[in-house]
Ligand SMILES: Nc1ncnc2c1ncn2[C@@H]1O[C@H](COP(=O)(O)OP(=O)(O)O)[C@@H](O)[C@H]1O
């Protein structure tokens with residue numbers, strides 16, 4: 083029982099981190115970035131390359147992952163999203179194509195066998211009957227630190243407030259002197275960096291493989307949309323629902339069914355309450 | 366309405382050339398074209414639903430999978446003749462299409478795309494765990510009855526199926542039903558405001574798409590003789606279908622056909638250069654650039670090129 | 684006695700905002716009613732409620748005595764009610780005739796499949812709202828605001844309505860275009876069409892209506908002849924305060 087609660091809490095923290103970069107883009111540009119999962123993959127592989135191939139310290143690996151993610155996010159905004167002028171369908175389709183291209187690129191560079199990351203922090207911790215790896219504990223703590231940091235950033239900095247303004251009303255923000263283009267660029271950069279860092283933790287929790295981007299993409303989508311767009315609390319709650327559902331189905335029902343409930347949740351909620359569980363009713 | 370003799374002449378020329386093809390090309394090329402034919406069927410199905418009405422489906426393999434699995438299970442496990450298992454598979458797919466349709470009553474745009482993606486992933490996971498004795502679980506099934514043998518026969522079979530579906534859809538989309546479905550893609554509210562029941566229209570589009578997907582999926586599995594979940598409920602497969610429709614030209618019939626042939630041959634020509642999965646790198650890159658350059662596809666590029674050519678000639682003439 | 688259209692105590696809330704606050708009114712056969720009020724008064728909301736694009740929170744909407752509150756939009760259009768939009772909503776990738784074709788379509792998939800479009804009728808409608816023959820194959824992107832309003836009128840007229848709801852018909856038009864559209868409305872009025880017209884251009888509206896209703900914050904402020912409504916101090920105040 084305590085095993086389920088602890089594992090559930092930790093996994094949920096990781097899922098919240100995965101979702102947060104995705105939420106940023108969705109609430110500011112209202113576009114679905116289907117290549118979001120690819121940031122995670124790139125982050126994981128970059129970390130792997132710098133720490134396990136080149137032997138750099140972990141922190142340098144994480145930093146490199148963040149930088150790569152940030153650059154790719156910015157490039158994606160410049161080359162794709164801006165070119166398509168926010169045509170949603172076109173952005174969704176081209177980001178889907180891009181994800182497939184990145185997946186193939188990873189195969190090209192790293193070949194398609196899956197790789198195991200060494201734990202970022204090795205060791206286990208036993209409390210009661212439960213065992214917790216330091217690795218997932220670090221991941222969860224880092225998630226919470228990043229989430230809180232991001233929250234403070236959005237609330238208290240000039241750029242953060244400009245981001246909020248753009249997410250509420252692009253034209254209004256432009257009138258009051260905010261350059262939506264610049265804010266978008268920054269947001270795509272941050273989102274890429276967050277995704278890549280989340281990818282390092284996600285990969286150390288599962289493993290690295292060229293098709294690893296689909297699962298976190300679906301988790302991110304589920305958290306954001308089921309939670310209700312623009313509802314931070316909603317996203318956090320749903321990250322926990324999904325995290326716990328997975329742990330419970332893995333330990334109590336069958337490990338193969340862990341993703342099934344997430345899918346059923348997405349389908350069920352979107353069909354019953356298209357605005358999400360905690361979203362506003364009519365816009 | 367709007368059918369001109371030029372169109373009919375083009376169709377006849379196309380059919381004649383394709384029927385004569387086995388005389389001129391190798392068996393290997395024929396096998397490539399067989400795949401292109403099936404891809405064209407899937408892309409046409411996707412286009413009826415998504416290209417026309419704008420309800421982007423990211424779960425088309427779900428529909429194709431129902432058709433393929435139903436027919437495979439009925440014939441392989443229960444000994445149904447193919448003549449019975451395929452129609453039943455089509456019916457099953459149309460029932461699956463209704464499942465797809467339910468969310469479309471309430472949500473659209475990105476949300477709809479996501480629900481369909483979730484349907485595909487759900488199916489992928491369920492097929493492996495629920496009744497693996499029927500579905501073959503993760504490994505799937507092999508040794509499924511094939512309809513005919515040999516590249517030439519399979520070529521004729523797949524081409525006939527593709528061309529019948531394409532012609533039928535071409536005729537249907539020439540009618541006012543086609544106009545109304547495209548109108549939904551442009552502005553659903555205005556279609557409603559024109560006094561039309563969009564629910565009924567969307568249901569029609571979904572049923573037609575499911576019918577084609579089920580038919581294509583069932584014939585495909587009896588061509589391959591095997592089925593595996595990862596090959597079917599796969600983002601790469603989905604990607605190929607969508608890109609075929611879009612790169613060729615959505616909301617047309619010839620577009621998805623052009624796209625399917627273009628992609629299949631592109632992939633085939635890349636094979637000697639890049640034998641592994643990294644082919645998708647170039648392949649996807651080309652698709653991305655083409656799509657970004659002209660989201661309306663090759664058909665539109667060709668049409669504009671043709672228009673310009675005519676304008677130049679008209680300008681040069683007397 | 685039943686009216687072509689009657690609203691009984693209709694309320695519409697969007698979350699906490701009451702856009703329609705216990706509105707009751709009716710139009711008589713062949714009458715032309717002007718609906719005026721400042722921006723955000725709730726005029727467009729009334730139209731969407733009548734058409735079934737939004738469902739009212741409370742109250743009844745009757746068409747010839749029948750409660751149509753539960754009917755979907757197409758069924759209301761089938762009963763002869765139709766509307767135009769403040770911002771025209773054409774089908775962007777279709778030409779003028781194809782746009783009109785949508786309005787003429789029967790709501791039956793079988794008939795859509797088996798019968799050809801009535802090209803003659805499409806052209807007749809296009810010409811009747813003032814398009815020239817050169818315009819028939821133009822696309823919305825090539826049309827002026829005036830032409831877009833004409834196109835919308837033609838598409839709604841194609842559904843063969845007996846009641847038309849016209850939302851901000853003069854907005855964004857040149858003086859010449861206003862005269863053309865006003866002329867068209869007058870013709871429909873003479874032919875016995877029941878009309879509800881929303882407009883900010885009161886001078887152009889005045890000659891087109893038999894009666895006016897002024898509203899603000901979702902409620903009726905004044906009702907009666909145009910002159911009487913305009914003389915009402917509350918109406919004047921709402922315009923001054925609202926703009
Ligand atoms: N779909 C909606 N969701 C929320 N509020 C709405 C919606 N439509 C209209 N409103 C609000 O209802 C009020 C009335 O709007 P509207 O009927 O468009 O006014 P008018 O047409 O008189 O200018 C406004 O305050 C508007 O913001």
Ligand SMILES: [Mg+2]
Nearest residue numbers: 726727728769
């Ligand atoms: Mg209005």
